[in-house]
Amino acid sequence: MHIYFSFKSAIFNFFHLTNENRHCTSSAGVIALLMSLSVQAANVNETIEDGLQFGEQGKYGQVKFDLRYRYENVNTSDNSPVKTAHANTLRLRAGYLTPEFHNVQIYAEYEGNLAMQEDYNSLRNGLTQYEVVADPQEQELNQFWLSYKGLSGTLIKGGRQRIELDNERFIGNDDWRQMEQTFDSVLISNQSVENLTLNFIYIGQIHSVISTRHLVSMPVFNFSYKFGRFSTLTGYGYWLADHEDAINSTQTYGVRLHGEPKLKHDIQLSYDVGYSNQADYKNNPGNYALDRYLIILGAQYVGITLKSGMEQLNGNDIYAFQTPLGTKHDFQGWADKFLVTPGAGVRDIQASIDKSFYGVKFMFAYHYFTDSKGNGEYGNEYDFLVTKHFGKHYQLLAKYAYYDADNSQAAINAGVEKDTQKIWVQGSVNF
Template structure:
């Protein structure tokens, strides 16, 4: 079901187009409509989850189809429409969060048919692009705002964004989000037991991200995300941060990679709590050709009651692929990791080892291995296999996950 906000956005887009028809009449308007860009993204995936608890092992075989069309521009205006559909192939022996099979472990890929993107764009202002409606928003490394592209139903946002590049080497992204279309689909509706099961997160949330790439040392980014949830006041936070990412040559064919980031998060708007917690990220690496090794440390502070959260992030990309820490524990999280990647005969190989500890009290939560093999085929196809194994010490339970997938993008 299309949300009220999305319906309003689509209605506005169509109304503006119709109002402009007299000016659009002629070959130029026809060219904008017929000369657009269609897109198709198909992904089959098998996922298996086994946990050391009372839940049954879960197995999901799913096929996701995403199809869209973006018109060309006329007098700066354009329209993008994109739909998604997921089908379960065979028996759905897993808890999709909407199929009521709660005896199984969760694999958050429910069956759905939804509008993924539907927005009106305008680029008639110098060095500026505006989008209004349902859209994909990906900022920096997606630690705070991302599309959760790993799940079959990606996360998109209803709102307004403005991207400006008028200043040298600078990109300013400003926006206002009034709904997050989460991976659990529109079928996951209140009343539910927890925030994590809701498919839509209504909010009034200004966002700002400023990136400057003119410094020789690397890209520096400053950001502020003011998340004001309509239905979950305890999740409303304001986050302000600074990020530096760069590299430098240290030998022939070899680069030193480095990233440093700090952010502070506190209660916002109607959040009844009164607190402030910090985030820190440090990563260093060496890269030579297709070979890379990285050592990193990420801190999400917790005080025993509240902890640093990133609910709009592409969370699967952080703190292990087993997804144990999608919500930061109240005692916080310290993630020290070592990763390596290479390629052989066009096959990409990745391995990461994580050691997780509490910020408050330093209890050892557990350790995790992540392994992945992917193979691009031509430019439109990709196949892969992925494995995550979490070994619990004092937090959660032993968890093993396996994925096999193939995708095609046009």
């Protein structure tokens, strides 16, 4: 009701201004309307923010919520017997964060996804006649953790929690999906040394994006060190023992160096280079060691950002370098054709350009995929994005991905021989 009267008041003010000043241009009246609506919207946001806090400035804790609607369409080659997927879903996260008491804080969060149109294979609903959209209609306790900050420069957090390490290539929450990935784990993060962050983690169970549980034993070590303003060095060791799928049991070591140095004349460069090695571990039946290489270079000028480079995950035709716990949608194209690396590996040669106009971001990305030796072609992918943020709480997004499969034996062997088109329309509210 408050929102309705605020909007009504804004409209009344607009007509009042135009009636009182008939000699003013219509554009001035429109500007007045937009300014009035902007003020009213800011007041509404402030009212909501205050309402979600208990006591002054959250003295007794605060409520957090995230509401996201999405339509997703997935279509493969015309001769495919699998039907086109249409998914209309609405995801809600709602949580309560306590105030700090003797350096202790607790957070509990519910997550639920409603399938308003379930013409898709969620990997949980049995509708295998449709293409896959991995957003099942499920609900769960998404997070429930306790943290302690009583030691100087140290955070200790235990329970079910979101973990996003580095660029999330190896460990992330995979937040593109409606139900995010969280971890039953203990985390110790130390920042006692200036510019250095040390993370020690033990993960015992994974809650996947399709709301299933997976038992693992995984010690994690990760550090980041900032050199001045423009460079960050990251090193890591991940020891994953998968008790339910032995082929995922791997030990991975690597380094990453990235930064965004500024030059004269408003030119800013960027670089992201990395190397990793992955080998079998614990109950894995294989005996192998494989490499991953990354080099992405970029430049920004007058608001236009250009990037180009390559990521390569090697394979030996039986085993391949895998990242089962990473936020994989952010890598190797939005069509998600390489969520599992083919046995022959994958080389992703890529380029992207993005630019914002009047607060609307436009982005185009191109990917050329081959096996890790560069001999067998998999295909090309074209990705487009348009997104707009309205303040810090609201976002609209439209996204498109087209994977153009190569008619080759390599693509068939890798299971990526089908042309694939994906369309997304999304709106979200987050407080």
